[in-house]
Each structure stands twice: as structure tokens, then as C-alpha cells.
Amino acid sequence: MLQRIRVVLVNTSHPGNIGGAARAMKNMGLSRLVLVDPQDFPSAEAVARASGASDILDAAQVVATLEEALAGCSMVFGTSARERRIPWPLLDPRESASASIAQLQAGGEVALVFGREYAGLTNEELQRCHFHVHIPSDPEFSSLNLATAVQVLTYEVRMAWLAAEGLPTKLAKVETTAMLNAQPVTMDELEHFYGQLEATLIEIGFLDPLKPRHLMPRLRRLYGRCGISKLEMNILRGILTETQKTARGEPHKRREP
Numbered sequence: 382m383l384q385r386i387r388v389v390l391v392n393t394s395h396p397g398n399i400g401g402a403a404r405a406m407k408n409m410g411l412s413r414l415v416l417v418d419p420q421d422f423p424s425a426e427a428v429a430r431a432s433g434a435s436d437i438l439d440a441a442q443v444v445a446t447l448e449e450a451l452a453g454c455s456m457v458f459g460t461s462a463r464e465r466r467i468p469w470p471l472l473d474p475r476e477s478a479s480a481s482i483a484q485l486q487a488g489g490e491v492a493l494v495f496g497r498e499y500a501g502l503t504n505e506e507l508q509r510c511h512f513h514v515h516i517p518s519d520p521e522f523s524s525l526n527l528a529t530a531v532q533v534l535t536y537e538v539r540m541a542w543l544a545a546e547g548l549p550t551k552l553a554k555v556e557t558t559a560m561l562n563a564q565p566v567t568m569d570e571l572e573h574f575y576g577q578l579e580a581t582l583i584e585i586g587f588l589d590p591l592k593p594r595h596l597m598p599r600l601r602r603l604y605g606r607c608g609i610s611k612l613e614m615n616i617l618r619g620i621l622t623e624t625q626k627t628a629r630g631e632p633h634k635r636r637e638p
């Protein structure tokens with residue numbers, strides 16, 4: 382689906398920015414780059430800045446006019462760092478991303494258009510776009526680097542796409558830990574723990590089995606109050622195991638916390 386979004390760079394002067402834009406696109410799963418009358422392309426600097434995304438540069442389409450770049454597009458977003466005199470439907474990057482995904486879902490083709498480093502897009506070029514997109518930067522210093530602006534818009538496109546596809550936005554590893562952390566311990570795991578806790582407290586001389594007082598019921602009440610997760614239980618069991626080794630004079634195995 383994302384291959385139906387094209388990034389259009391108009392009359393770019395620095396090839397490094399073309400490379401940076403290609404990298405930003407590839408990071409976010411976009412592949413189609415169209416260059417309108419670039420001042421210096423192909424170029425070694427673009428390849429260097431693309432750092433591994435040079436396949437996007439190789440496949441980039443170079444055209445002479447914006448009109449050619451937009452052929453076949455059903456929705457065009459023009460980005461601008463400044464307010465323009467003629468009022469135009471204005472979106473922020475997040476809104477433009479959800480409109481883009483809706484357009485793709487309807488079978489359309491989308492273009493995200495970016496302007497020149499020094500002068501942006503002309504009014505005429507902006508008037509070819511259905512919407513204007515402004516990244517809400519500080520008005521005192523509103524202009525982002527071209528490749529950075531591409532990154533912001535393509536990131537929002539990716540977030541909207543992941544949501545539309547029902548795909549996770551977090552790495553699987555983080556999720557596994559989070560799940561383990563959220564899973565409560567079972568009664569039998571808790572009983573094992575109390576058994577090891579009691580044995581340890583006896584071994585280190587804290588609990589006298591002949592005069593236990595009410596230590597174990599009090600500790601059960603304490604641990605029972607805090608809703609221990611499986612992950613936390615593993616930590617507590619680990620602490621007890623190492624404590625027992627110390628009490629027995631056994632060597633410790635270094636472990637990750």
C-alpha cells in the first residue's frame with residue numbers, strides 16, 4: 382500500500398538532502414521518490430547520505446516539471462514552512478497522514494511534495510496541491526531541514542498505516558517483557574516462593590523454627606497485598622537463591638539484573 386505514496390522533491394540544490402530523504406523514506410517503508418529538476422543528481426553525496434537506502438535513489442524518477450511528477454496522483458499534499466497569502470485547506474502532518482491512508486484505502490495515489498532548501502515551493506506549485514501541510518514548528522524558527530521535514534511526514538504516514546493495519550508500534554521484545562510483567566503469579570508459584578523464603582530465613586538465622594512467632598503469616602500478608610507479577614516473582618526468587626548461596630559459602634554466578 383505504501384508504495385502508492387510518492388515523495389516529490391522540487392528543484393533540490395543539495396544532493397545530501399536527496400540522500401537523507403531517501404533514507405528517511407526507507408526507514409518508514411516508503412519507496413517511491415520523484416525528483417523535479419534536481420540541481421545535482423545523481424551524486425556520490427546523495428549515496429553517502431542515503432546510507433543503505435541507495436536502492437531508492439537508483440529507482441528515483443527524474444522529471445522536468447511538477448506536473449509530470451504528479452501524473453496519476455489523486456491526492457497531493459504540499460508542505461510549507463511559512464503561511465501563504467492565499468488561504469488554502471491546511472493540515473498538520475498527522476491529519477495529512479490519515480487522509481493519505483484513507484486515500485490509499487480508496488485505491489488512490491498520493492504525493493507528498495517538498496520545496497527548495499532556500500525558497501520552498503512557489504505559490505503556483507502550492508496551488509497544484511489539494512492540501513497544504515505545515516509542521517507546527519516554533520514560529521520564530523519555523524523552517525526544518527528538507528530531509529528532516531520528509532522524516533516527520535513519513536513517520537506520521539507510517540504510524541497511521543500501522544494503526545490502519547492493526548500492527549503494533551512497539552518492538553516485540555518490549556512487548557514480551559511487558560506481558561510477563563503484567564502476568565500475575567499463580568497460587569502454586571507463590572507457595573513455592575514462601576517455601577524458599579522460609580528456608581532462606583532459617584538458613585541466614587533470621588527465623589528460628591522453634592520460635593517462629595508470626596513471621597511467615599505476616600510476610601504472606603505483606604506479599605499478598607502487592608499483586609506480584611511473574612517478572613517480579615523471578616526477581617525475588619533470584620535474590621533468595623543468591624542469599625542461600627552466600628549462606629552456604631557457594632560461588633555466585635554473575636547474572637543480568
Ligand code: SAH
Nearest residue numbers: 460461462495496499501515516524525530
Ligand atoms: N526558506 C524556505 C524553507 C524551505 S525548507 C521557506 O521559507 O519556504 C525546505 C522544505 O522543507 C520546504 O519547502 C518544505 O517542503 C519543508 N519544510 C521545512 N520546514 C517545514 C515546516 N515547518 N512545515 C512543513 N514543511 C516544512
